[in-house]
Amino acid sequence: GRLRFQYCKVIIATSMVWIMLDVFLLMYFTDCTNGPRCNPQDELKHISEKPREGFLHKIFPKGLLPGSQTLGPGDGGKPVKVPSEREAEAKDTFKINQFNLVASDMMALNRTLPDYRMDECKRKKYPPITSLPKTSIVIVFHNEAWSTLLRTVHSIIDRSPPELLEEILLVDDASEKEHLGKKLEDYVAKLPVSVQVIRTGSRVGLIRARLKGAQISKGQVITFLDAHCECTQGWLEPLLSEIHNDRTSVVCPIIDVISDDTFEYITGSDMTWGGFNWKLNFRWYQVPQRELDRRAGDRSQPTRTPTMAGGLFAIDRAYFYEMGSYDEGMDIWGGENLEMSFRIWMCGGKIYIVTCSRVGHVFRKTSPYSWPGGVGRIINHNTQRIVEVWMDDYKDFFYKINPGVRATEYGDVSSRQELRQKLNCKSFRWYLENIYPESQLPIDYHSLGEMRNKATSLCLDTMGRKSGEKVGLERCHGQGGNQVFSYTAKETLQTDDLCLDVSSLGGPVKLFQCHGMGGNQRWQYNLETKTLRHVNTDQCLGKPGTREKDAPSIGRCTGGEDQEWVLGGMKES
Ligand code: LR7
Numbered sequence: 001g002r003l004r005f006q007y008c009k010v011i012i013a014t015s016m017v018w019i020m021l022d023v024f025l026l027m028y029f030t031d032c033t034n035g036p037r038c039n040p041q042d043e044l045k046h047i048s049e050k051p052r053e054g055f056l057h058k059i060f061p062k063g064l065l066p067g068s069q070t071l072g073p074g075d076g077g078k079p080v081k082v083p084s085e086r087e088a089e090a091k092d093t094f095k096i097n098q099f100n101l102v103a104s105d106m107m108a109l110n111r112t113l114p115d116y117r118m119d120e121c122k123r124k125k126y127p128p129i130t131s132l133p134k135t136s137i138v139i140v141f142h143n144e145a146w147s148t149l150l151r152t153v154h155s156i157i158d159r160s161p162p163e164l165l166e167e168i169l170l171v172d173d174a175s176e177k178e179h180l181g182k183k184l185e186d187y188v189a190k191l192p193v194s195v196q197v198i199r200t201g202s203r204v205g206l207i208r209a210r211l212k213g214a215q216i217s218k219g220q221v222i223t224f225l226d227a228h229c230e231c232t233q234g235w236l237e238p239l240l241s242e243i244h245n246d247r248t249s250v251v252c253p254i255i256d257v258i259s260d261d262t263f264e265y266i267t268g269s270d271m272t273w274g275g276f277n278w279k280l281n282f283r284w285y286q287v288p289q290r291e292l293d294r295r296a297g298d299r300s301q302p303t304r305t306p307t308m309a310g311g312l313f314a315i316d317r318a319y320f321y322e323m324g325s326y327d328e329g330m331d332i333w334g335g336e337n338l339e340m341s342f343r344i345w346m347c348g349g350k351i352y353i354v355t356c357s358r359v360g361h362v363f364r365k366t367s368p369y370s371w372p373g374g375v376g377r378i379i380n381h382n383t384q385r386i387v388e389v390w391m392d393d394y395k396d397f398f399y400k401i402n403p404g405v406r407a408t409e410y411g412d413v414s415s416r417q418e419l420r421q422k423l424n425c426k427s428f429r430w431y432l433e434n435i436y437p438e439s440q441l442p443i444d445y446h447s448l449g450e451m452r453n454k455a456t457s458l459c460l461d462t463m464g465r466k467s468g469e470k471v472g473l474e475r476c477h478g479q480g481g482n483q484v485f486s487y488t489a490k491e492t493l494q495t496d497d498l499c500l501d502v503s504s505l506g507g508p509v510k511l512f513q514c515h516g517m518g519g520n521q522r523w524q525y526n527l528e529t530k531t532l533r534h535v536n537t538d539q540c541l542g543k544p545g546t547r548e549k550d551a552p553s554i555g556r557c558t559g560g561e562d563q564e565w566v567l568g569g570m571k572e573s
C-alpha cells in the first residue's frame with residue numbers, strides 16, 4: 001500500500017511538471033502569429049513532438065520536453081506529403097516562390113535533420129572554439145516566404161555553436177510582402193541571438209544588398225547564405241577553421257538539395273565542383289582525378305574548386321574588402337559568383353568546397369521575382385562586366401557564342417580594371433593553366449568560328465541540341481551562336497561544353513559532353529586537304545549522306561570536296 005502511494009505521488013508530480021511546461025510552451029508560441037508552429041490548431045501537436053536539437057533547448061534544456069515519438073512533416077529531412085485536399089492550393093501557390101509553399105509551411109521552422117557528415121568529418125578535431133573567428137551571417141532576400149526564411153534562421157541558431165555566432169543580418173531588398181515587415185522584426189527580436197533586419201529601401205539586387213549587410217557586419221568572418229537554406233549539424237566549425245588556418249581561403253559548404261516540391265533533404269555529391277561554360281553559366285562538374293590525387297584520396301579534405309555557386313560561402317571580412325568585395329556595378333542577380341571566383345584565384349586567394357560542411361538549399365527551376373529591365377539585359381550586363389575585366393582574349397568565346405551581347409551596355413568597368421592592376425593579379429591564362437586545366441574553355445586552340453562544308457556551303461550547327469543528340473548542318477548565318485566551333489589543341493571539335501563524338505563506324509556524329517580524353521572525340525584536321533579525320537574510326541567528316549539531309553555524315557576518307565571543311569576564325573601560327 002505505502003509503496004503504491006509513493007508511486008502515485010511520483011506520477012502526479014511528473015504530470016504536473018508536464019502540464020506546466022505545456023502551458024508555458026503554449027504561451028510562448030501563441031505569441032508568434034504565423035508559421036506552422038504558431039498556428040493555434042498546431043499548438044498541441046507541437047507540444048507532443050519529439051524534442052528537437054536546438055532552439056527550443058536553448059529555452060528548455062535537453063530532455064525536459066515531453067518525449068512522444070511523433071514526428072512532424074518533413075522531420076528527419078523526409079519529404080512532405082501534402083494532403084489531397086490541399087493539393088490544389090499547393091499548385092496555385094507554387095508560382096509565388098517557385099516552390100511548394102504549402103509543404104514548406106507544413107514543416108516545423110526547426111525541423112530535425114540527420115547528421116549527414118561522413119565519419120571522417122565527425123571524428124575530425126578542430127581548433128578550440130575560443131580560437132576560431134566569430135562570424136556574422138548575411139542573408140539577403142526579396143519577397144522570400146516566411147517559413148523558408150525563418151527555417152534558415154532557426155537552422156543557423158540550432159546548429160551553430162553560439163560562441164561562433166556574432167549576429168545574423170537579414171537584408172531585405174525591397175520586399176513587398178506584409179510578413180516581411182514589422183512582423184519579421186518582432187519575431188527575430190525574441191530569438192536568443194542578435195538578429196537584425198536591414199532594409200535597402202529600393203530594389204538594389206542581391207549583390208548590392210549583400211554589400212549593405214557586409215558593411216555593417218561586426219564579425220571577423222562574413223558568411224553569406226541564401227534565404228531558403230538549412231544548415232546541418234557541424235556545418236560552421238569546418239568553414240571557420242579553414243579561414244583560421246589561412247585567411248585568404250574563401251570557403252563553401254557542400255550545397256545539398258532541398259526539393260522545391262516536397263522539401264525532402266537530398267544530399268549532394270562531394271565529388272562535384274564548380275565550373276562554367278562558354279556562356280559563362282555556372283555549372284557543376286565532376287571533380288577530376290588530379291584533385292582527388294592532391295587530397296590523397298581523403299574525401300574529408302577540402303576540394304579546391306575553380307568557381308563557386310555564389311550563395312553560400314564564408315570569407316574573412318577584412319580580406320573580403322582587401323580583395324575588392326563585389327562589383328557594385330552588377331544588378332539584381334547573376335555573375336557575381338564567377339567574378340569573385342576569377343578574382344580570388346587570379347589575385348592570390350583560394351576557393352574551397354569544405355566537404356565536412358553541408359548546407360541545404362531550395363533549388364528552383366525558375367526565378368519567382370521581377371527583373372527590372374529584363375532578365376537578358378541584366379545577366380548580359382553583369383556577365384560582360386566579368387569578361388571585360390577578367391578574361392583577357394578568352395572573352396572571345398563568350399562573345400562568339402552569344403551574338404548580340406557585344407552591343408549591349410555594361411557601364412564603366414575602369415575601377416574594376418584598376419583593382420586588377422592594384423592587386424597585381426595573374427592572367428586568365430594562368431588561371432586556366434593552374435587552377436582549371438579541365439576548363440571547357442580550351443587553353444590553346446587553332447580556330448574559333450563557323451565550320452563550313454565546301455561542297456554544300458552549309459555550316460555545322462548544334463540546333464540548340466543537348467549532349468547525346470546529333471549535330472546538325474544548316475545554312476551559314478555568320479552570327480556565331482549555335483554555329484560556333486573551336487578546333488582545339490587537344491584535337492577536339494568543341495562548341496560550349498559539347499564535343500563532336502563518333503562511337504561507331506559510319507556515325508552518327510553526335511554532340512557529347514567533352515571529356516578531354518581524346519578517344520571518340522579526337523579529330524585531325526589536315527590544313528592542305530581540309531579534311532577532318534576521326535582518329536578512332538579512321539573516317540572523315542562529310543556532307544549529309546543519302547539518308548539524312550540535315551546532319552553531317554562520316555565515312556571512308558575520299559579527299560572529295562564533300563569532305564572539305566573551312567574552319568572560321570583560324571589563328572595564325
Ligand atoms: O533582386 C534580388 N534581391 C535579392 O535579395 C534577387 C535575389 N535576392 C536574393 C534572393 O531572395 C535569395 O535569397 O538573393 C538570394 C539569391 O537569389 P536566388 O535564390 O534567386 O538565386 P539562386 O539560388 O538561383 O542563384 C545562385 O546564383 C546567384 C547568382 O547571382 C547567387 O549567387 C545565389 O546566391 C546563388 N545561389 C546558390 O549558390 C545556392 C546554390 C545554387 C546553385 C548552383
Ligand code: MN
Nearest residue numbers: 226311361362
Ligand atoms: Mn537560392
